Amino acid sequence: MGITRTSRHKRSASGAQRAHYRKKRKFELGRQSAQTRIGAKRIHTVRVRGGNLKYRALRLESGNFAWASEHCTRKTRIIGVVYNSSNNELVRTNTLVKSAVIQIDAAPFRQWFEAHYAQPVTKKGKQTVVEEKEEKKLSNHAQRKVDERKKDAKIDPLLESQFAAGRLYALISSRPGQSGRADGYVLEGKELEFYLRKLRTGKHSKHG
Template identity: 55%
Template sequence: MGESSPAALRFSLCLFCFSDRRDCSVCKMLMAVAAVALDLSVQRLIQLLICRYELGRQPANTKLSSNKTVRRVRVRGGNVKWRALRLDTGNYSWGSEAVTRKTRILDVVYNASNNELVRTQTLVKSAIVQVDAAPFKQWYLTHYGVEIGRKKKAPAAKKDAAEGQEGEATAEETKKSNHVQRKLEKRQLGRTLDSHIEEQFGSGRLLACIASRPGQCGRADGYILEGKELEFYMKKLQRKKGKGAAA
C-alpha cells in the first residue's frame, strides 16, 4: 500500500508523547480502560434487560374499593403476575375450625409498618382488616346447629315474642331428621369457641390478617385472628383508640 496520509499519521500519534500509539504506555493504559468500560457497559445493559426489578416500577398500593380492578403484568420468562389495584373481597381461613369462606373486607384497622396505609385504606400483606362475619356465622349454624353472635333482647321484648320464638324453634327442630340430630350432638362434644371471637360475631365483624400479596397475586386472602395473636392486636387497637380519644 502507499504511504500514510498526514491526516492518518496525525490520528496515529499519541496526544501525550507524540509518538506511535502502539509504543506509548499511556495509550495502552487508556485503551485498556476503555475496553473495560465498554465491557462493563455491555454487562450493565444485559443486567437491565434481565433484572426487570431495577426498572423502578410503581407499587400496586391496592385500595379497598368495591370496583374490583386487577391488571395482568408480563414478567420474566413469559410468566404472569396479577396486580390488584382495587379489591374488597378475599378468602379467609378460620384455622381452629379448618374452614375457609369468601367474605367482604370491611375496613383496614392496623398496619405495623405505616399508619398512612391505614388512613388510605391500602391492602398489603400482614395488614389487619375487619371482614364480614356472616359467611362464618352461617357455616357455624349449619355445622353445629348453634347460632352465635345473637344479640340478647330486652326482657319486655322477650315476653312479647316468647310464644313466636317457641313456635319457630319447635318448627326448626321438627325439620331436622334423627340422623342430623345425632350428628350435631356428636359435634357438640368437641366444640369450643373463644370468648373474644364470640364477641366479634356479635358485632358482625371479625379481625383478620392478610397473608397474600395483592400486588403480586391479585388476591387479598388471609386468616381469622385467634388466641395470643388476637389478644395482641386487640391491645394495639385499644391503645390506638385511647390515643385518638386523648388527642
C-alpha cells in the same frame, strides 16, 4: 430515572459516594407499588421476566379467609384496614397489603357455624335459629351427628363479641400486588390478643 433494586447508589459505610462503574440493568428494575384499595375488583396484568405474568390488584372488595380452628374457609367482603405494623398511612388510606390487619364481614362464617352446629354463635338474642332447627325434625342419625358436634362448639369470647358486631378481625397472607388476591385468615387466640392490644394503644388511626 427508573426504580432499581441495587445498592450501587448507596453511600459506603464510611459515607463515601461510590464511583459509577456501570449503568442500570433491565434485570435490576423495580416497579411502583400497587397501593391496592377497597372497591370493585380491578386487576391489571404485568408482563415480567421470563414472559410470566403478575396480577396487580388495584381494587379488591373480597377474599377467601380461613377460620383455622374450625377448618372452614369462606369468601367474604373486606370492610376496612385497621392496623399495619409498617405504616399508619396505609391504614388511613385503607391500603391492602400482606400482613395488614383488616375487618371482614362475619356473615358467611356465622351461617356456616349455625348450620354446622345447629346453634347460634352468640349467646344473646339469637334464639330464633335454635327454634327453627327444633321445628325441622332431624333423623336419628343426623341428630346424633349434631349432638356429637355440639360437644366441640366452643367459641373464643373475643371472637364471640366480634360475631355480635358482625365483623371479624383477619390478617392478609397473600400479596395483592403480586397475585391479585387478598386472601388470609381470621385472627384468634394469642395472635388476636396481640393485635387487639396494639389497636388499643392507638399506634394507628382506627377505621371501623
